[in-house]
Amino acid sequence: MATLPPLAERLRPRSLDDYIGQDHLVGPNAVLRSAIENDNIPSMILWGPPGVGKTTLAHIIAETLKRPFFNLSAINAGVKDIRDVIEKAKAIRIAQTEQPILFIDEIHRFSKSQQDSLLGAVESGLVTLIGATTENPSFEVISALLSRCQVYILKHIEERDLIHLLNTAIEKDESLRNKKIAIKEYDALLRISGGDARKLLNLLELVSNADDARAYPIDNALVLKLVQQNLAFYDKSGEQHYDIISAFIKSIRGSDPNAAVYWLARMIEGGEDPKFIARRLLILASEDIGNANPNALLLANNCFQAVSVIGWPESRIILSQTVTYLASCEKSNASYEAINKAQALVRQTGDLPVPLHLRNAPTKLMKNIGYGKDYQYSHAYEGNFVVQEFMPEKIANTKLYEPSTNPSENKLREKLKKNWKGKYNY
Template identity: 65%
Template sequence: MSQPLAERLRPRTLDEYIGQKHLVGQGAVLRKMIDSGRISSFILWGPPGVGKTTLAQIIANKLEVPFYTLSAVTSGVKDVRDVIEKASSSRFFSQQSPILFIDEIHRFSKSQQDSLLGAVERGVVTLIGATTENPSFEVIRPLLSRCQLYVLKSLEKDDLLELLHNAVERDNVLRERKVIFRETDAILRYSGGDARKLLNILELVVEADSDTPVEITDEKVMERLQQNPLAYDKEGEMHYDIISAFIKSIRGSDPDGALYWLARMVEGGEDPAFIARRLVISASEDIGLANPNALLLANAAFDAVMKIGWPEGRIPLAEATVYLATSPKSNSAYEGINSAIEMVRQTGNLPVPLHLRNAPTKLMKQLGYGKDYKYAHAYKGNFVKQQFLPDDLKDTRIWHAQENLSEQKLKERMIQLWGDRFKN
């Protein structure tokens, strides 16, 4: 039986690899590490079909070291220990450690990740993990701290077009069928930046066409995919589209829309923890100070889902969804921290004013650390005016209240304390 097109076209070298120039282009961080012949453990985080597994295999081939692979879906602690034992016996002191590639590492339990830790610390294996989920949520901190994190991006239009061109030029089956692209909008749109999905769609359309040459048009692509074009794939494009629609419905204050997209995720088998995390983020980013209780309720819903599981977990998720969607909205905290980060990047490490510095030693006190600091609780109303920003930024405004009842009260308090500084 013939291999799928995506497998037949899997790149074998970095020169054949398409996309992720920020990591593997000439002079990029991962490319330099690979060219040096020595790599350290790292985790690849990105959406499906962007080349995480392929990149790991290319690295192993380039370094000519043993390559072991485990799937977090099917492997247990015993499998991890067996692979580590094999890696220990196959390593020579003069060479790079064997590579252990773990697909979907975010699905590994804490005990499975713990069983990896010692081998990674001792250099018995070089770990390459692949994940579609934020590693800071799913990977234990000790393991994460021993791995570099590289973020892979969805393939862009030029990458996808290059992939299509390579497919019809390099693949024997497609060459025989003489594939011609009359239109590419539909195939690019349906692929959603996923190389595997792009090639699967191409193969599907070519196999359904009895003509030679095969002409690829938008109409043919949509006709072939209409059998099940909106099937929910929690590892694919729809996963990201549905959660985007869900969050935008909450942000847009439409509880009906939000509940509909929540139902789509529940019925599609989405991970409830993923939904709950997004609610917590939305409560902070989109509702914010307009209703601070939103964050408390979203966090409580997260805890409840973790405790009671499915199917009842849908109820606290729905409660939080409706509450967030019907709450007043503000992103002033979100905008504030983004402004502050941008300011820090532009101004660098400005010195902390002397009166705000810590003074644990006699010398520091002699140097003026902490001198003239005014302890707010020693003053009427637990407040006294003093400078809290670096000298170069002392008159800068970062947080701006938005037009909602909650923040207008906060603004009034700031004007009462600071005067004109907070009027604009």
Template identity: 60%
Template sequence: MSAPLAERMRPRTLEEYIGQQHLVGEGAVLRKMIDAGRISSFILWGPPGVGKTTLAQIIAHQLETPFYTLSAVTSGVKDVRDVIERAKSGRFFNQASPILFIDEIHRFSKSQQDSLLGAVEKGVVTLIGATTENPSFEVIRPLLSRCQLYVLKSLEKEDLMTLLERAVSTDVELKKRHIELKETAAMLRYSGGDARKLLNILELVVESAGEGDVVITDEMTVESLQQNPLAYDKDGEMHYDIISAFIKSIRGSDPDAALYWMARMIEGGEDPQFIARRLLISAAEDIGLANPNALLLANAAFDAVMKLGWPEGRIPLAEAVVYLAASPKSNSAYLGIDTALGIVKETGNQPVPLHLRNAPTSLMKKLGYSDGYKYAHDYDGHFVEQQYMPDELKTTRIWHAQHSPSEEKLYQQMLKCWKERYKEE
């Protein structure tokens, strides 16, 4: 039986590797290390199907060093120690350290990650971790400090088209079929920038076409996927589509749909922590100041899942989902911090006004540090008008209230304090 198309098309060299030119293009950081023949430990963070595993395999092949792989889903501390011992005994003098590739490293427990520290620090192995989750949340600080972090991006349309054209023209099985890519928009849309998903879709569409030549159209793609909604998702990436539907249902204030999509994730074996973490993000990003209790409840649900385990943990998750979906919505804080970050990037390091600076020494006092600062609690209403922004930005507005019932109270307080400054246009 032939291997799946995605496996048959897996690149073997950097020249065949598609995308991630910011890392492996000429002069890029990873390319320089590979060309020099020595790499340091690093973690690859990016969505599914963008080449994390493939890149690790190519690096090991190019450096001609032993390559060990572990899955965080199926491996324990004993497996980690066994691999480290094999790496020690199999290493030759002056040879580059063996590479230990850990897929889904975000699923490793603290004790599993601790068991890696010594070997990584001493150079017994060079660790390459792959994760779809933010490593700062999931990887312990001592291990993260010993690794570089490289972010992989979803593949661009041009990358995906290159992959499709290469597949139909070079794959040993597809070459036999005389395939014409007449329309590709549907395939690209359903793939979501995921190379593996795109090749799975292509393989499914070709198989659905029957014998003979194949002319691929968008209508043909949609029909094939509707008939086999799970077939193109053999490696389980559909949960990224479902989590998107889940979050958008909460944002759209539809608790029925949100519960449905969560049930789909639960039935599919999704990690409860993954769901709980998304609820925290949604509470902060989408509900925000319209109902600040949403973040508290989402955090409580996360804690409850950790304490209760599964399946009981589904109940506080469901409670949080209904509460978030039924809550009023505001993204003013989310927009506010992004606006502030944009201003900082554009204007650089603006000096702190002298009256806001601390003055712990007599020299600083002589220089005017803290001079003229008004202590708000000394004034009626615990407020006194003074400048808090840097001089060049003193009239800049960043936060704009969105006038939900809860947020309206904050807005009215700002109007009372600052008057004209907070009046909306």
């Protein structure tokens, strides 16, 4: 009996009507759907987490527009591969009018020289570029290429859509339909897959192959049991990458340098991009350490700069120093919580007016109506501080930053308490 393709491949949507999620891009009258239906798509970068349909969307675009389609993966393609595709695209354009689509998966892994080699073909319209990335393209795609592309952000797939995907698989896939399986509980399937549709379907296929799944409805206990038994098989397509980075970050947040450096070693031995690791450390230094130790962010930034110019194996030493330091630091998420509260307050209260005394007054009219009047210049007062109101009147006295309990932020708390004398209740 011939081996079947993976379930995720068997169920890959072939049209926009079958595509799950991303309604803000490809739903009725959405911007990208309109561009596709009008056969007027720009070169684009599809940015989003794994398993949300970036590759599938690229295939659907090419199929819908009946365009020649070239597919490269930045993991194993080089400049020569890019040039070969460009030569083929030239031959196609000479023979016919259709503009080929060049899809590059994980485009963030391309070096500057590799990205530079795409510029001419994209700028001249020889190809329409579709790049897929899980990383912020502002940091990973060169500005010259990024300026010639539209960036579309793909979101995590909603739970209801993931459940619909599971039920559709059971109903429409011939192999699953013949097994007559049923799902009693969805929680474990959804939690382990982490919103990754491809991972979810791989997990369903793994579970459906078990004898227990044919005898009983699939529940949470069965899923957890089978995943533990088949962990290596389950991670065969690389999903473990995201589990390991999660364990790595949580170990540093939990102040365990031993576990943190172990997970670092797992990523190093797996050939992970050092800049990917360093970028996560930058985020963590601010989110989880913050003002408990401001030097953490400085070290993480220096680490990122260093590994950007130093490759393996030397980068591992710099990463290890940074990881063990960050894991050993005092922890605080106070600044992270403060911006979350502030954004929630802005969404709740809207565009509150800036107090008149804080407004700039570049014209005589503005001065006459009170812009800047009564503003007190802090440096003109003892200790470079004077009590005055900086918040919009409607939310005056709202406290958003609450220093954590650690030596560094305890000093900040005392300073704030001394300055504001009970205004913010520090």
